[in-house]
Amino acid sequence: MLRRLLRYKPLGFMFLLFTVLGLPAAMSQTGTIKGKVQSKEGILLPSVTISLTDNKTKVLSNEQGIYEINNVKRGTYKITARFVGMNAQTRSIVVNEGQVSVLDFILTDVDNLLSGVEISSSYKRFGKKESEQVAKLPLKNLENPQVYNIVPKEILQEQVIVTYNDVLKNVTGVSQGLVNGSNSFYMRGFENGSFLRNGIQDNKDNSIEVANIEHIEVLKGPSATLYGNSLTSYGGLINRVTKKPFDVFKGEVAYTVGGYGLNRVTADLNTPLDKKNGLLLRTNLAYHYEGSYMDAGFTKRLFIAPSLLYKVNDRLSVLVDAEIYQQKANDFHRLFPQNSFTKPSTESLGLNWKRYYHGNDLTESKPSRSLLAEVNYKLSESWKSQTVFSQTWHTSKGYRIWNVMDGDSVNRNIRYANSTYNTIEVQQNFTGDFEIAGHRNRLVIGLDYFTKRSNQNSKFALPFDRVRLTGEDPGYFRITRTSVDALFDQVSPSRNKDTQSTYSAYFSDVFNITRDFMVMASLRIDNFRSGGSYDPDADATTGKFNQTNLSPKLGLVYQVLPEKISLFGNYMNGFANNGPVLQPNGENTVFKPSNANQWELGFKINLLDGKLNSTFSYYDIKVKDIVRSNTDGFSVQDGGQASKGFEGELIAHFAKGLDVIAGYSHNKAYTINTNADIDGLRQWTGPGETANLWVNYAFQDKTLKGLSMGIGGNYNSKTYISQSRSSGEFYIPSYTVLNAVAGYDAKRFRLSVKLDNLTNKVYWGSYVNQMMPSRFSANLAIKI
Template sequence: MKNLLFRYVMVLFCSMVALDAIAQEGMIKGRILTSDGKPVSAVSIRLKEIRRGTISTEDGNYQLPKLPAGRYTIIVSFVGVKTQEQVVELSADQSIVTDFSLEENNDQLAEVIVTYGRGMNEKPVSAGKVSIKPMDLPQSVAVIGRDMLERQQVLQLSDVLQHVTGVYLMGTTGGYQEEIAGRGFSFGSNNTFKNGSRYNNGAMPEMSGVEKVEFLKGGNAILFGNVAAGGILNIVTKKPKFENGGEISFRTGSYDFYKPSIDLYGAFDKNKTAAYRINTTFQKNGSYRDDVKAERFYINPSFLVNIGRKTQFLLEGDFLKDNRTPDFGTGAINYTIANVPRSRYLGVSWGYNKAEQKTATATLTHELKKNWQLRGQASYQAYKVELFGAARPIGIREDGTWARGLQKSRTEEDYYLAQLDLTGKFKTGKISHTVLFGADMDQYKTRSFAFVNNRYNANGSDASIRNLNVYDTINIFDPASFDRRNDIPFLATDRITTSPIVRSGIYLQDLICVSEKIKLLAGIRYSYQHNQRATVDSIAKASTGYVSGYSNDAFSPRLGIVYQPIKQVSVFASYTNSFNVNTGVDVNNENLAPSIVDQFEVGAKTDLFKGLVSVNITLYQIVNGNFAQTALFLADGTTPNTNNNIRELAGEVTSKGVELDIATKPVHGFSFMAGYSYNETKYTGGNGRNFITGDRLRYNPAHTANAGLFYSFSEGSALRGFNAGMNVYYVGSRLAGRNPSGLNPNYKLMALPDYTLFDLSAGYIVHNFSLRLKMTNLLNKLSYNVHDDNSVNPIAPRQFTATIAYKL
C-alpha cells in the first residue's frame, strides 16, 4: 500500500509539471520599504485593470504571479501613507521587479499613527499546509513572530508560551527538557514540528535562528496523523534572503551567562537565482542551582534556489549539540516538596546529559497554472542523548537522609519523512474551493540502551548492599553531614532495544466558500501505523529476544463552519477527531485498538476599530471515551490481573475550557496583548482501580493568564529610538505526585502553588546598533514544575540579561 501510494503521488507530480510546461504567463514582484529603507508588511498591492491583489510579507516582499501579457497599473496603499501608482508593460514569461518606497502623509498620520504590522487575525499559519486566512479557519491559532521574539529576548521555548493563551509548561524534567501541553494534553515529539517536519523535543530547541512559532490548537490529526489532542506547535526558522545583510549580537546575563550569535544572508549571484542564510550561536552559562552548568552550540545553514520562474528549491540544515548537568530538583518527602534552599543541588558533581541533534530538510515548491501549487518535502533527523548521573530523588526519609543511587541511559533515533501536497483554488459555479490533497510517510528507528544499575559500593564487600542501587548516602537538609563520593563508576551495557515504526497517511481537505458570509471546511485522513517487531539484545546473556509487531489504522474526519455576518466578525464551530496508538495487549493477547478522541470547538474572531484591536474567544471540549488502562481481570473474568502490560479500553478523560485573546496593532507607539484560559481536565469515567472519577489530571493549571504592554517612542520625540515593555504571566495551581486509586491506594497528589511573573524590558536603537535589557521574575516569586514526585524543579529567580547587536 505504501509503495502504491507514493507511486501515485509521484505520477501526479510529474504529470502536473509536464502540463504546466506550456504555460506562458508573467509575474510582477518587488519590495515595499519605508523612506529609511526598512521593510513594510501588510501593505496592499493591487492591479487596477484586473481584480488581482496581494499584501506584502514580513520582509516587505510581494508577488503577483501568473499574469497574462499586457499593460498594468500597480496601486500601493496603506493606512497613514500616500497611495502610489506605477504603470508597467508585461510580456509573456517576463518577471518585472518593481519596488516602492512609502512616503508618510502627515494629514493622515495626525488621525491615526499605526506602526506597520499585521494583526492577530491576519497572520496565516504555514503549518496548516494550505494558505487559509485565519478569519476563514474554524480553529484557534496563534503566531508569535520575530518582532516579539526579539523584543522579549526569548531564550527558550517556554518564554514564548507566556504570550500564547492555553498553552503552558507541564514540567522541566531533569532541567534538560521542557514538557509543553495545551488544553490538558501533552505536546510530545509527535506534536512538535520544525519547518513542518516532526522534531524530537527531548532537547530544548535553540531559539536564536527562529523566525516565528506557530500554534494550531485543538485537533490536527487530519494534517499530521497520530498527534495528541491539545494541539501542535511548529517552529519556523529564518529563511535565505536575496539582499545582503545580517546581524552580530552578544547576550550576557546573570549566573555567568554569555551567548554570541551571528546571522548572515545574501545572494550568490547578481541575477538572484540562489541565496543563502547561516545562523550560528554558542552559549555557556552557570545556574542559580549550585554546580549546575550548560553549554551548547548551534548552526542552521539554509540555501534557496529559483529553478526557473515557477520552481523553488529550499535546503535547510540544523545542528544542535547540548551538554548540561542533569538536575532533578529539590526532592520530595512523602509527596511534600522538601524545604531546602532554591539553589541546593542534590545530584553528583560529574553528572551529564549530552544531546546531539542533526536535521536536513529539502523542500521543492512548484507553481502550477491557475492557482495550483505542488510542494514536496523530504527530511532526515538523527537524535541521540546520553544521561549519566544521580538517580531521581525518591525515598528520602523524614530526617532528609537519602541513599543516593545512579542512573544511566542512552537513546539513538533516526527519523525519515516524505510528504507531498497539492493545493489549489477553483470554482464550481459561484462556489469557490481551496483544496488540499496530500500524502505522507515517516519512519522511526529507535535504539534504547539500558545499563547495569547495581553494585555501586566502592569495594563490593558489603553483601547487604552489593546488589542494590546505592552510590552513597547524603542528607538533603545538611549536606556536610555525609562525605559525598566523586568517583565515576563504570556501568556496563545490559541490553539494547531496537524499535522500528512506519507510518503513512493520505488526506483530502476542502474550504468551500458558499458565499462571502458562509464557509465550510471539510476533510478526512486515513492513517496507518505499523510498529514493527522490536529486538531486545541482552548483552550479558548474549541472547536476542523479540517484541511482536502490531498495526493500527484510523480515519480522522474534520468538519467546520464559519459564518461572517460582517467582514470583521467570524463565528465558527468545528468537529475533529484524533487517535492515540496504545501499547500492550488485551486479555486475549491481541493488540489494542487506538483510542479515538472526539473534539468540539466553537468561537468567534473579531477585528474592531478598523482592525486596530482583535478580540477572539474559543470554547472547546475534548473527550477520550476509550482511555487505555490496566485490565481488572484476565480473560476468565474472575482472576485479578497483576500484569500492567495487559490493558483494556475503558474509562474516559474529558477536557473542556475557554480561551480569550486580545491584541492590538501598534497605535501611537503602544501595543497591547492579553489572554486568559480556563481548563478542566478530569477522569470522567473509571472503575476506581487505576483512577477515580472526578480526579484532575496532573500538571494542568485550571487558570492561566498573560498581559503585555509595549511602547516605542516616535521619530519626532526627544527619546526616539527608545522602547520599553512589561509582561505579566500567571499560572494557577496544579497537581503533581501520583493519583491514588484502588490499585495504588498509597499514592498521593502534590499541590503546587500558583505564581505570577513580572518581566520588564527596555531597548535603544540608533542607526545599526541596538541594546536590549530585560529583567525576569521581578518579584522573585518561588514555585515549582514537578514531574510525578521525583523531578521537583524550582522556577528561576530574578535574573537580568542584556543584548547588544549590530545589523550588517
C-alpha cells in the same frame, strides 16, 4: 477498511468531486498578478497588504516580500500596497488571459506625522496571523475554523528571549513542563512537545535554539488530520518556522550577558551568492552558556543553521535548510513529591530549593543534525506542488537523574544512556485554488511517509543512594561521575532497537458556499506499522503490530463583517496507536487506536486595520478507548479522558507606540472510568487557569525616538502533581511572575536590558523544582 471508509461517504464524495472538477477549473481563462515589495533600502517587506481596488481582493506579501493574486479576469486594475509607517502606493496594471503580470513596489517611510498616520508598525508585526503552513492552504486567520497563535521574531527580539521555553509564555493557554531549556509544555490539559520545523518533523531531544526562528505557530486542539499523531498531542501542536534567505546583503551580530553566568553570542548573516541567478544563502549561528542558580548545573550549546535557496525561475524554487547542534548540560532537575502526601504542597515541604542533588561532572551530551529539502513548483495558475524531505539524527549520551522524595529523605535514581535516534519524513502536497460554478475551492491533497528508528543502550541504578532532604548529610556529595561509573561497571546494560513507520494520505478542502460562508472538510487515512522492539541479547523481537485509522476534520466559518469579524465552529480529531498487551492468562490482546474528538465554537476579530486582533473560543475534548487495567490486572479498552474550557487572546494597538498582548485560559481536565480513586480529579495536566500579558510603549517624541519600554508576565493557577481520594493531594501553588525590558533601537545598533522575575518571586515548575530567581541581562546587537 471498506466499512470504515463508507462511514465517511460525504467526505469521500467531496474529495472525488473537487479532484475531478478542480483540474479543468485550473485551466480557466484568467491571469495572475505577482510581484515583490521592498523598502527604498532594498529590505523585503512581509505582511504588506496588497489590495485589488476594483474587486476588493486583498492578499499579504510573504516572508520574502512576494505577493501573488490568482484568478484575475482580463482587464486594467489599480493595485494599492499599504504598510503601516510607510506611504501607501497605488499603481495600474493590465491583466491578460493565461499570463502573469508582474508589478513590484518600493515603499518609502512616512516623512510627516500627519493625523491618523502611525509611526510604529509593532501592531502589524505582533498581530501577524497569516501562514500557509497552519492549514496547508492559503487561508487568512478569519477564514480558518481552527484556533492558533503566532509568536513572531519581533517579540523574541523585544523581550530579549534566549531560551525556547520563554517563547511560549506569550501563547494563551500554554504552560511549561520541564525547565532548563527542555521541550515540554502543557496545552488544553495534555502534555505537548515541539517536534515540527517548517511544517514537517524535527524530532530531537535537545534544547531548541531560538536564533533562527522567524515565528512560532501553536495550533490548538487535536490536529492529526493534517499532521498525523506522531508529532502532535490531543492538546495541539507547535511548529517552528525558520528564517529564509532573501536577495539583499544584511546581517546582525549580538551579544547577551547576564546573571548566573549567561554568555550568549548570535549572528544572522544573509549573503546572496548570485542574486541575478537566484542563489541565496542565510546563516544563523549561536553560542550559549549559562550556569545555574542552584548549587550545581550548567548548559552549553553551539548551533549552526545554514539555509540555501535557489530560485530556478518564476515557477520552481529549491530550499535546503540545515541545523547542526551540539549540547552538553546537566540533566533537567526533577524532585518528585513524597509518596504519602503528608505535606500537600511545595511551600509546606520547607526544603532548600537550591540543592541540585548531583554535580557538574554528571553531564549529558545531545548532538543533533537536521536536514530539510523543499521543492516548490507552480504547475499552473491554480495548482502548486510541494515536495519536502526531512531527516533528523540525534544522540543522547550521559547521565539522567531524577530524585524521588520518601519521608525525610530522597532517593537519587540514575540512568546512563548511549542511544541514537534517526527520523525521516517525506511529504508531497498538491495545492489548488480554483472555482467550481463560481464557488471558490482551496484544496490540498497530500501523501506522507514517516519513519523513526532508535538504538537504545541504557544502565540504571534505582536508586543509586539515599540522602536527607533537610540538614547536612555527608552523603550529599557522594554522587560523582567516578562513583557512578564504578557502580555501572557492575551493571548489565539494557539494549533494544525499535522501528516504526506510518503511511498516510489526506485531503482538506475549503469550499466557499458564499463569499463569507465557508465549509472545511478534511480526512486522513493513516497506516501505522511497528517493527517491534529487538533485544540483541535475547535475539528476539516483541511488540510488532499494524493499525489503520481514519481521522476526519470539519469546520464552518461565517464572516459577519467580511475581513473583520467571523464566527467559527470545528470538529477535530486526534488519535494514538495502542500496541498488543500480554494478559495475565498468557493471551495477547490487540487493541484499536484511542481517539480524541474536539468540538469548538468561537469568534475572531480583526478591526481598525489590524489594530485589534482577538480570538475567543469554547472547546470540549473527549478521549475514548483508553487502555487501562481492571481490578483483576487485565488490560481493557474502556477508559477515557475529558478536557473542556475556554480561551481568549487579545493583540491591540491602543495608541501610537502602545501595544498590548494578553490572554486568558480556563481548563478542566479529568479521567473517566480509569480508576475510581482518581476519576473526576485533575491530575498532572498543567494548571487549570493561565494568563499572559505584555505591554510595550515606544516613545513618539523625536528626541526619544527609538526608545521603548515593556513589562508583562504570566499567571498560573494551582497545579496538581497528583491527587486521589485515598492518599490526598500534592500541588504547586498559584503564582504570578513579572518581567521588564527597556531598549534603544538605532539605525546601526540595538541595546536592550532586561530583568526577569522582577519581584524575585519564589515559584515552582511542574517537576517540583524552584524556577529562576531575578536575573538581569543586557543585549547589544550590531546591524550590518
